[in-house]
Amino acid sequence: MVNEADLDWCDNEGDGETQFRRKKLAAAAGGEGIGTSLYELDPGEQSWPLHYHTANEEAIYILAGEGRLERGMAGADVPLDPGEYVALPADESGTHRIVNTASQDKSDGDRALRYLMISTMHEPDVTVYPEHDGIGVFVGSPPGSDDERTVSGFWEIDDAVEYWD
Numbered sequence: 030m031v032n033e034a035d036l037d038w039c040d041n042e043g044d045g046e047t048q049f050r051r052k053k054l055a056a057a058a059g060g061e062g063i064g065t066s067l068y069e070l071d072p073g074e075q076s077w078p079l080h081y082h083t084a085n086e087e088a089i090y091i092l093a094g095e096g097r098l099e100r101g102m103a104g105a106d107v108p109l110d111p112g113e114y115v116a117l118p119a120d121e122s123g124t125h126r127i128v129n130t131a132s133q134d135k136s137d138g139d140r141a142l143r144y145l146m147i148s149t150m151h152e153p154d155v156t157v158y159p160e161h162d163g164i165g166v167f168v169g170s171p172p173g174s175d176d177e178r179t180v181s182g183f184w185e186i187d188d189a190v191e192y193w194d
Contacts, residue, residue, distance in 0.1 A: 031058040033067055048074040054145075056175065064148040064173045070096070070129040072140045078161065081124040084154040085171060087117040087146060089127065094142035099126040101159055109142075119149075124159060148173060153180075162186045 036057055038050040048071070055065040068076060079101045089098070089109075096109040101124045109115075109127070117123035131140035154172055156165040162185055165172070169179035 038069070047076065047078060049076050053173070053175075062150055064146075064150045064171070066146050066173065067092075068127075068142075068144050068146055070094075070127065070142040072129050072131040072133045074142075075099075075126055075128040077126060078158055079124060079126040080156050080158045080165075081117070081121055082119050082148075082154055082156050082172065084119055084151040085149045086119045087123065087125075087148045089113075089115040089117070089125075090145040090147070092143040092145065094129060094140060094144075095131050096142040096144075097128045097130050099128060100124055101126070109144075121157070150174065 031054060033052055033054060036052045036054070038052060050069040052067040053064075054060075054067055055063060070076060079099060091109050091111050091113045093111055097106055098109050098115060099106050108130070115125075117125050127142070127144065129140070129142035131142065148171075150171040150173065152171040152174075153166070153168040156167070156172060158164065163183055164186060165181070165183045167178060167181050169181075170176035
């Protein structure tokens with residue numbers, strides 16, 4: 030068992046376009062088959078790049094704030110409010126990215142978007158990034174795990190080579 034108040038936020042991860050704070054709840058509690066993280070996005074920030082998994086189903090539960098679930102090629106974008114739960118299948122229909130749509134003006138109090146991200150923890154997994162025509166491969170440890178991987182990396186889909194070359 031773990032209380033999120035006892036955990037420190039992971040360093041603000043991201044690359045400028047993607048920024049978030051994260052607490053890995055399941056890992057801290059000893060979970061292995063189901064991953065759960067608490068995420069917090071400031072106004073205008075977004076989570077991971079638009080993506081979907083081929084082996085891991087994910088789910089989102091909104092705790093506080095206001096946001097938008099971007100579905101990309103999988104469907105229409107939808108607003109997110111506290112109490113909403115979204116299931117994300119392990120295929121193209123689960124394509125997603127979360128954006129905090131609150132005003133940048135923080136004069137009306139804390140405007141962070143807080144949500145739980147829940148995931149199965151299967152490996153190997155291939156993550157597809159449709160906006161970048163890219164894939165991520167994770168073998169030996171599933172996405173979100175801190176365990177060592179035997180194979181992992183990110184490639185453009187066009188980097189494919191012939192099998193018999």
